[in-house]
Structure formats: structure tokens, C-alpha cells
Amino acid sequence: MNKMGVPTESTFLDVQLPKTLLESPSTSTFLPDEEAAFCPLLSSRMLGPIAHPLSPNHMDTDGITSNCQISLDCKAESSSTDSSSGIAIDVQESATTNLFHNGSYQHLQNNNINKEEDTHFIGKKSKDAPSFVSWNWPLIRKCTFFIFVSTILAMCSIVVAKISTMPKSCNPKTTWYRGGVFYEMGFQDSEYEGISDIGGIINRLDYLSSLGVAAVRLNSIFLPGNIDNVTSVLHIDPAIGNVSQLKVLADTLQSRNIALLLDIPLHNTFVNIHSNQEIVYNQITKTLTSCLDNGVNGFYLKGLDLFSNDLMLLKFLAIWKRIVGENRVLIINEKVLKGKPSSFLTAIQQHVDLVDVCLDLEGGTKKITNRIENILANMPPAEDSTWIHWSIVDSKLKHHNDRDSFNSDKIMAGTIMQLMLPGTPNIKYEDDMNGKQYSVHKLSDRSKIVSNMISLRKRSPSIYKSVICKPNSNIQNTLIRYTNDDTLIIVRNYPRRNSFASVTNLGSYKITMDLTSTFYSGTRMLTNETDKIFFKNFEIDPFDTIVVKLDK
Structure with missing residues (x-):
């Protein structure tokens, strides 16, 4: 340095x-x-x-x-x-x-x-370190991942289950007695020589379930068993059954989702015995209360037109409907409304659910067409008002000797046509339709066709709905067409659904006609094989009804 x-x-x-x-x-x-x-x-x-x-x-x-x-x-x-x-x-x-x-x-x-x-x-763990530092985090991560995967799989399973159980269709709902099919049964045997009983009806429950009917309507069960000579509506004819059997029948039918209806006959014999109308009304009231306690779901007041001019009728109808209730049915004949002012009709329809209308097949298709059109015009269908209860009447059914094969085929064709009408159809049981012995083991060919038609009606709003409801009005969904060839065509439709058409031939000859001005093609229903139908040369056999699902 x-x-x-x-x-x-x-x-x-x-x-x-x-x-x-x-x-x-x-x-x-x-x-x-x-x-x-x-x-x-x-x-x-x-x-x-x-x-x-x-x-x-x-x-x-x-x-x-x-x-x-x-x-x-x-x-x-x-x-x-x-x-x-x-x-x-x-x-x-x-x-x-x-x-x-x-x-x-x-x-x-x-x-x-x-x-x-x-x-x-x-x-070494610090004194100031939180407790979760020493947790077993590898195990916690594995458990969390397992829970997450399990939750995702469970959610997917629930979604798949919900989708698989969803209804295949979204059809509008109606009350059971609106649009359903009633099955009328009497107590005469197939030869009209004796009287069956309630126990015999219980043996037919499998047959009734296979048909798919909504209700069974029994003719008179009161003393005596003959519906035209009833003297009391308070006691059941012992030859037919008793109250306990009626209760068993009602409970068994309800377990199969079938309602039980009873006819209460009010014919001349009963009225003449009880000249005081108030006594008659009181007996009806007691009968309704007693039968409701035993499981009956509705009543048909037959012969009520004999009291149509009585000023007390409207009052007692209100009482009877209040006793019956909202979810049960009260039926009267159209004769009660005949010749009445509109104010009376409006008042009486508030207490009645169904009005029975009879169709006579002997008048030909022209007469049937006019009859249906008049009924629909005088009683326009509505969603919440009184509905029409359709029945078929044929005088030849009263005599077994007159029930030949042609007449039986006509009743069958008329029954299928009846099931295409708006409202509630009331069909006869098989013994009355063809006079053949009933089989408890299997459905006959005719019954299979009826069962298929009932099933088609239940799943098709175009048929079981009487009207198309709009916000400000109701539109009828029934079109009746008549041709000169003794045929009757009924067309039913509903928004966003397939339309259906039935062609009925009540004549004794096979008919070939051209319907291309109205229809083009469709699929034939009610048969085991669904055949494609074109209406250029449409053929139909005598005493037959063909139901077609029209192509959109």
C-alpha cells in the first residue's frame, strides 16, 4: 500500500x-x-x-x-x-x-x-397451527371424491326413473261419468224365463274388468223383480239378493275401479199405489240415503217424467243431488225436459249430471242422423254442464224369438257407432245384444271388438271429450254426415290429436263408395291387424261399423 x-x-x-x-x-x-x-x-x-x-x-x-x-x-x-x-x-x-x-x-x-x-x-406441530393441519387429508380427499361420484350417480338414476315413469301422453282429464262407458245389466236370464241374482253378477266381474267399463248400471232390484211392476223402492227383492250382497258387489266393483249405479223405477203402478206425491218423494230420498251407505255411486230416476209438471220436482231434485254429492251421478230421462221453458231447463240441469237419450235403430240412418243433430243442437255439449247419456233401444230385443243373426249384427254395429258419440254411452250386456250364452272364461269375438273400442275411447280425447274448450267459447268436436246409401259417418276431432271417423252401414247390402272428397287415408282400428285404408273405393259390409284413425 x-x-x-x-x-x-x-x-x-x-x-x-x-x-x-x-x-x-x-x-x-x-x-x-x-x-x-x-x-x-x-x-x-x-x-x-x-x-x-x-x-x-x-x-x-x-x-x-x-x-x-x-x-x-x-x-x-x-x-x-x-x-x-x-x-x-x-x-x-x-x-x-x-x-x-x-x-x-x-x-x-x-x-x-x-x-x-x-x-x-x-x-413437529407448531402451537399456533390450526387443528385441521394434522387431519388425514389423503383419506379426506378419497372420501369426498367417492361421495361426489355417488351423488352424481344417484341424481342420474333419479332422472332416469322419472323419465321412465312419465306418462306417454298428456290427455285432458274429465270426471269418471263424463265420457266413460256404462254397462247396463238386467236380471233376466238368457231365455227370459227366470231371474238371476246379485251373486251371478259378482261371478262376471272378470268379464266386466276386461271390457274396461267405467260403471255397471243395474235395472230394478226392488220388489218385485219386474221393473214394470215395482211397488216399493225401500226393499230389495229376496230373489235377487239382500243389502249385504249389494254392499259386497259395490265394494268389489270399486276395488276394480268400476262404479255401481241403480235404476229407481217410478212407473204407473208405483205412482198409483202412492197417490200422494210427497210420499213418493220421501221414499226416493230414503232409498238414495240407504243405497249410498252401501256403496252405490249413482242413480237413474226412471219415470220421473210423470212428475214433470209438479212444482215440487225442482225442489226435490236439488235435495236429491245434495244427498248424492258432487262425485256421484244423478240421471234423468230427456222426457222430463220436453216442452219446458228455457228457465226451467237451466234450473233443472244444475241438479242433474246426465240426461238419457234413446236411439232407435229401426228408423234407418237418416232418422238417426236427424235425432243426433237435434239433440246436440238442443243440448249443446259443455265441459261443466249436463252431459248426454246415450242408449240404444230396439223393440225386437224384448222378444227372444225375433233376435236373429241379422238383428244381432245390427245391434253390434249400432253399439260401435254409439261409442263414437260425444257424451256417456250406455251399452247393453252381451246376453241382451246377441242372445247367446255368457262365457265367464273368455271374451267372445264381439266383446273383444267392444273392448277394443272402449280402450280406444279412453285414450283418445277426440272421442271421449264432448267439446273443445276455448277461453271465450266452446267448440263442438263432432260432425255427423249422412249419405243416401243407408250409411252414417261420424267424425271426431281434437286439437293436436288424430281425428277419428266411423262409417256405419245399417243396410242389408255391401256398399262401395268414394269418400275422397272428405277423407284421403287412415288406419283401421279395432282389429288385430292395423290395415291402411284409402277412401277411393271404400267397401263396408252390411250391419257393420268401421272405425278409422285419419292421417294428419
Whole structure:
């Protein structure tokens, strides 16, 4: 340094430092705490006491490698500054090299954790650490993943189950006695020589269920069994059954989703015995109450037209309907409404659910067409008003000898046509339709056709609905067409549903006609094989009804 012209007196360069300053306290006092904090600037291995930065032996004892010393000497020789600047550079480079030397960070390996202290750090828990730090997180992650996957699978299963159980169609609903099919049964046997009983009807329940009817309507069960000579509506004819059997029949039918209806006959014999009309009304009231307690779901007041001019009739109809209730049915004949003012008709229809209308097949298709059109005009169908109860009347059915095969075929064709009408059809049981012995084991071919038609009616709003409801009005969905060939065509329609057409031939000859001006094509229903039908050369056999689902 004398060569550089710097004074070398000891008073300028010799600095007396305390012994405590020469020895770093971190090696004995602060180093453990600092190492616990993992300070990256502190080494875990100290080579000795820290030397004075201005001591001559500083560069030799700082543990710097030879390569770094050569690099620093080259920098010092190439410097053009004075000797004091060289000293400053030497001190600064030494400190920096010591700070960032690889040896100073040998304890910061394996993610800044010393290999020797790695296991000690993992096993040691700080007092300030939260409790969840020591939880078994691998197991928790596995359980959470399993729960998540299980939840997704459960949700998918629920969605699939809901979709599979959804109804295949969304048809409008109606009350059971509106649009359903009633099945009328008497108690005469097939030869009209004796009287069956309630027990015999119970044996026919499988047959009734297979037909798919909504209700069974029994003719008179009161004394005596003949419906034309009833003298009391308070007692059941013992030859037919008793109250307990009637209860069993009603419960059994209801278990099969079939209602039980009773006819209450009010004919001349009964009226003549009870000349006081109020007594008759009171008996009817008692009969309704008693039968309702035994499970009966509705009544047909036959012969009520004998009291149509009585001023008390409207009052008692209101009483009887209140006794019967909203979900049960009260039926009267159209003769009760004949010749009455509109105000009376409006009042009486508030207490009556169905009005029975009879169709006579002997008048020909022209007469039937006029009859249906007049009924629909005088009693326009409505959703919440009185509905029409259609019945077929044929005088030849009263005499077994007159029921030949042609007459039986005509009744069958008329029954299918009847099931196409708007309202509630009332069909005769098979013994009355064809005079053949009833089979409890299987349906006959005729009964299968009737069953197929009832099933088609139940699932087709175009047929079982009497009207198309609009916000401000109701539109009829029935069109009646008549041709000169003794045929009757009924067309039924409903929005967003297929339309249906029935062609009935009540004549004794096979007919071929061209209906392309009205229809083009469709699918024949009620048969085992669904045949495609084109109306160019449409053929229909005598005493037959063909039902076609029209193409859209």
C-alpha cells in the first residue's frame, strides 16, 4: 500500500474493536431461533468466528474457492480507480460472494427444507397451527371424491326413473261419468224365463274388468223383480239378493275401479199405489240415503217424467243431488225436459249430471242422423254442464224369438257407432245384444271388438271429450254426415290429436263408395291387424261399423 502513496501509520488503520463485536452472537445465541425460522440468509454450518472485514487475512479465511479468487483478482487489476476504490471493491465483492455462495444454502435443499431436519419438521406441530393441519387429508380427499361420484350417480338414476315413469301422453282429464262407458245389466236370464241374482253378477266381474267399463248400471232390484211392476223402492227383492250382497258387489266393483249405479223405477203402478206425491218423494230420498251407505255411486230416476209438471220436482231434485254429492251421478230421462221453458231447463240441469237419450235403430240412418243433430243442437255439449247419456233401444230385443243373426249384427254395429258419440254411452250386456250364452272364461269375438273400442275411447280425447274448450267459447268436436246409401259417418276431432271417423252401414247390402272428397287415408282400428285404408273405393259390409284413425 506504500507504493500507492497511502499512509501506513497504525493510528489510521488500526481500529480497536471490542471482543464481543468480533464474535458474532448468532452462532451462540440467535442462530437456533433464526434456523427455526428458516431464514435463507443464514447458514446452518458456521466455520468459525466472523473475521474483521479489514483484516489482511480476511480473503484467505472466508472459505471462497480458488475460482472466485481469480475472478476477483482480475477485476481488481483491470480497475482504473485509485487504491481506495480498489479496497472498497474488494470488500463489496467479498461480502456479496460470501452471501450468495452455494455453501451458504446447503441447508435449503428439497423444497427449502434441510434433509437432516426434513423429518423433524413434518413431525413437529407448531402451537399456533390450526387443528385441521394434522387431519388425514389423503383419506379426506378419497372420501369426498367417492361421495361426489355417488351423488352424481344417484341424481342420474333419479332422472332416469322419472323419465321412465312419465306418462306417454298428456290427455285432458274429465270426471269418471263424463265420457266413460256404462254397462247396463238386467236380471233376466238368457231365455227370459227366470231371474238371476246379485251373486251371478259378482261371478262376471272378470268379464266386466276386461271390457274396461267405467260403471255397471243395474235395472230394478226392488220388489218385485219386474221393473214394470215395482211397488216399493225401500226393499230389495229376496230373489235377487239382500243389502249385504249389494254392499259386497259395490265394494268389489270399486276395488276394480268400476262404479255401481241403480235404476229407481217410478212407473204407473208405483205412482198409483202412492197417490200422494210427497210420499213418493220421501221414499226416493230414503232409498238414495240407504243405497249410498252401501256403496252405490249413482242413480237413474226412471219415470220421473210423470212428475214433470209438479212444482215440487225442482225442489226435490236439488235435495236429491245434495244427498248424492258432487262425485256421484244423478240421471234423468230427456222426457222430463220436453216442452219446458228455457228457465226451467237451466234450473233443472244444475241438479242433474246426465240426461238419457234413446236411439232407435229401426228408423234407418237418416232418422238417426236427424235425432243426433237435434239433440246436440238442443243440448249443446259443455265441459261443466249436463252431459248426454246415450242408449240404444230396439223393440225386437224384448222378444227372444225375433233376435236373429241379422238383428244381432245390427245391434253390434249400432253399439260401435254409439261409442263414437260425444257424451256417456250406455251399452247393453252381451246376453241382451246377441242372445247367446255368457262365457265367464273368455271374451267372445264381439266383446273383444267392444273392448277394443272402449280402450280406444279412453285414450283418445277426440272421442271421449264432448267439446273443445276455448277461453271465450266452446267448440263442438263432432260432425255427423249422412249419405243416401243407408250409411252414417261420424267424425271426431281434437286439437293436436288424430281425428277419428266411423262409417256405419245399417243396410242389408255391401256398399262401395268414394269418400275422397272428405277423407284421403287412415288406419283401421279395432282389429288385430292395423290395415291402411284409402277412401277411393271404400267397401263396408252390411250391419257393420268401421272405425278409422285419419292421417294428419
